[in-house]
Amino acid sequence: MLKIQGLECGYGRMKVLEGINFEVGAESVGLFGPNGAGKTTLISAVMGMIKPWKGSIELEGVRIGGAETFTIARMGVALVPQERELFPGMSVEDNLMLGAAYIPHAKDDIPNQLEKVFELFPILKERRTQYAGTMSGGQQRMLAIGRALMSKPRLLILDEPSLGLQPSIVAEVFEVLKSLKSSISILVTEQNVRESLKAIDRGYVLENGRIVLEDSAEGLKTNPHVVKSYLGL
């Protein structure tokens, strides 16, 4: 699905990522690391929001390094950004509709997808005419996830999906992720490592712009470094 080799990139002259080798197959993959490690930067590079300096990014064998964000989105990569990036002055329903309207393989199936998303997040159905900008932070997070799902993604990327969500909803989001796992590839970054380890197959640990560890979920759970730094035991 997604294959990154020798990726180096950053902002202006500041290098953030170096020597990144990274892969997401038909599975769900976690990306962990402290604040400022470069998780969001890695995702931005995949989404074409920043250009790679070196190395290659491939999506199903097609090189996408340097492609425009909207092209990558149309190829089937959906992002739930850390900052949500909704359309605040538009209704919940319009936000969801726009999630699919410009994706070739999703735009003809909007009513169906809408029903599925409403089933997953009933609150969005209840608030379908409310402006996205007037929803609470957690509701906006759900809307951002719903908007991404509308596009029938092949690869779903979630940047800190549980940020600002109450624990019961976090559990629900991870339930959703688990239920999706069989049909789409998932890449998720999380501070909530314990919860996410239950939902993923494999994970990477990113520190100071380099990948320092890569293992299966089981392996990470018992890895002394992970246990000490991320599970806080």
Place this chain on the structure above:
Amino acid sequence: MGPSLRRHNLNIQAVKMAIKQRKAIIFAISIATAVVLILWKPTVLIYGLQAAGLYAAVAIPMGLVLGIVHIVNLSHGEFMMLASYATYTVCRALGVDPLIALIPAALVTALFGWVVFQLTIRRALKAPELNQLILTFGLAIAFSQIINLIFTSQTYKLSLEYSSMSLDIGDLSFGVWSFVFVAVAVIYAVGLQMFLTKTRTGKAALAVGQNPKGAAIVGIDVYRTYGLVFALAIGLVGAMGALFLTKSAIFPGVGSPFTMKSFSLVAMAGIGNIPGILGASVLLGLAENFLRSFRGTRDWAEIVYFVLIIAVILSRSLKGKKS
């Protein structure tokens, strides 16, 4: 959740009440003003509304560009001036009426706007705002100087019978053709509102205006949308250029007051508020014609937009401080 939700609802209700109250007050003042003007100075009301239509029809496309592409286009009125000259040339050469040229003029100026966007404005979108202002200001100067070189500073006018039609009611006599501007302004406002809230392309444009990053994430080509919205706005102004020619004389500098007035109307209405531009235009049209109706204040009419914009910005910042 219960109590806080209820408090939230109460707040919304209070805000809604306040808005309703304000709307009622504005409505009452408008009616009172209209009644006073009908009895005291009916021509101020008539010509004020006609001027308002002209101002609004030119300003609405500028508001569209500011709301979605987020640039202040200081060559806005000059695009209209170019369209007027192009229409004049074609109408003279072919002997046709500018009304027939209306749609072709809109299409050609839209295309021209698209080219100008791709060649210049697109490249300045990521630059600091000051650079964008300098760029569009430069375009304005270039446009009027080119016209000055080709056509000289002489004025041109078509004499058309229908544009001097007048209506007599009692001992009141006034021109009616300029009401066409009111119709166009309303069509523009309603049409754009429908486009932006009801069509897929319009919603995408609105989304780009509200959050370009979010729009790219859902697969919308942001720069293409900017180009299309800019071209659409310039096309609407182009149609106004042809229409303007039916009524007024043209000269190289004819567009620049429209740029300034459009800008102040858009600023008065607030970004993204197309119906507000209609209201602000009525205020400006009436104020100008009111001043023009007294010998002592006649010369002040042309700068009243400046006073209005200062008043609105001051009152807005005072209100901002209070809340």
